Amino acid sequence: MNQPRMDLREGSRRQWVSENAGLTDAQLKSGALLRIADACEKMCLDREMLERDYKHMRRSRDQYRDLYETERKRSAGLKGYIKRLQKVIEHFKVES
Helix, strand or coil: CCCCHHHHHHHHHCCCCCCCCCCCHHHHHHHHHHHHHHHHHHHHHHHHHHHHHHHHHHHHHHHHHHHHHHHHHHHHHHHHHHHHHHHHHHHHHHHC
16 A cells, blocks of 8 residues: 555546545545645745846846946047037137
8 A cells, every 4th residue: 555655646636536546535635745845846946046037137237237327428428528529620610
């Protein structure tokens, strides 16, 4: 009567319509509990993966946000420099 765990898991998945289906009530309950435990472990692994992905995405977002701000400030500085050069060029055109 001592069956391996996998048989209990698989056996607890079947639909039971008669009492002579092969597993006792205790074995059926044990198989169901094993399946519940497997599902809980999988949920924990999925959550750990989600947390890792979330941390990675936040780091990437922060890195690209910093890069964007740096380039925006650099672009604004270059625009100001171009305007000053245009004014100097206009000033020389007026004097000539």
